[in-house]
Amino acid sequence: MDQTTEIAFQIILHAGNGKSNVMEAIQEAKIGNFNQADQLVEEAAEELGKAHEYQTKLLHNEARGEGNIINVMLIHSQDHLMTSMAMRDLAIEIIEIYRNK
Secondary structure (H helix, E strand, O other), rough: OOOOHHHHHHHHHHHHHHHHHHHHHHHHHHOOOOOHEEEEEEEEEEHHHHHHHHHHHHHHHHHOOOOOOOHHHHHHHHHHHHHHHHHHHHHHHHHHHHHHO
16 A cells, blocks of 8 residues: 555544544533533544644645655545534534533
8 A cells, every 4th residue: 555545544534533523522512511522522623633634744745746646545535634624613613502502
């Protein structure tokens, strides 16, 4: 497996973990467990940060002139990361709605 694909798998792993955390956070907020919801959002941020670090490695390689192999797995990983980051932002808003209910 080439380095780009390995990085793509890491991005998928951490983005998926982050997405799972925010979905669970919404469920916790729904039943009034706001401390747990906030903790899960923090854990999601850590996971998404890890995914972003892997993405940054690819960007640094590209900036140094070391081309990355663009494959479906890499595209899929970027989709996962972008979606998970958007879900985190939306989850924060949904949790606030439940908190102020």
